[in-house]
Amino acid sequence: MERSIQQYIIEHRQEIAKGWLDTMKDVSAEPLTNVVSENVYVSMNSEFLDIIFSHQIESPEHFRTKLEEFIERVVKLGWPLTYLTRAIRLLRKVILELLMEDEFARDDNYVPMETVQELELWAEPIYHELEDIYATSWENTINLQKVALQELSAPLIPIFDNITVMPLVGTIDTERASIIMENLLEGVVKHRSEVVLIDITGVPVVDTMVAHHIIQASEAVRLVGAKCLIVGIRPEIAQTIVNLGIRLDQVITKNSLRVGVERALEITNRQIISMEE
The missing domain is CATH 3.30.750.24 (STAS domain)
Structure with missing residues (x-):
């Protein structure tokens, strides 16, 4: 294989971004846009995508720091983990659809299994990172709220x-x-x-x-x-x-x-x- 999936994603960043953002707009986001405006929702999507793309070029520590800061805001908004996991799932789908139109694909728009596996190997660590950071951030937020509630629950x-x-x-x-x-x-x-x-x-x-x-x-x-x-x-x-x-x-x-x-x-x-x- 002449190009890796990571190279492909970097080279086709604009196409992937457009396809993914359009897909995210089409997905029902009513529970999320009830909390923020639609413009903020779109802005959050764009920021999230930029962070995911930085996974290719940033150090693991810097990438995790940026992801932690973003997910902390997601948790404060009360958005569920499914927002993040769905976003990665749809991003994977958009990339796969573009691969089917690219020279990666063989006859009849068939993408080689090794390419699909490489895409999975690219997405899987991000999945785990999202779940881990979200769980930690959610737990920290709950603990802080619990402490605050305890302080306010019985004032004299x-x-x-x-x-x-x-x-x-x-x-x-x-x-x-x-x-x-x-x-x-x-x-x-x-x-x-x-x-x-x-x-x-x-x-x-x-x-x-x-x-x-x-x-x-x-x-x-x-x-x-x-x-x-x-x-x-x-x-x-x-x-x-x-x-x-x-x-x-x-x-x-x-x-x-x-x-x-x-x-x-x-x-x-x-x-x-x-x-x-």
């Missing part, structure tokens, strides 16, 4: 001197309950809280485990010298707690944050006064 917010609120939103599991307890105790000491309001308005389900964690948190606050009020007790939650036989005798509960704040002010010898004109 001072609203008055010595009065703080911890608004809880979403499902509470054992891991999150541990974070809530840690943030709660650290915050009580840091803000010198006398009263802490745990607002469960945004907690969709209160079962035995969730109630147990909340009572534990309340007891821990009491042990460090502060009072704890649980607010946001909706009727359905109150009914669930009663049905579960959970006793809240030692815990002050209120049906709303507003009422809870009023009670907290009373505990700290303050009150809300209406200012008349």
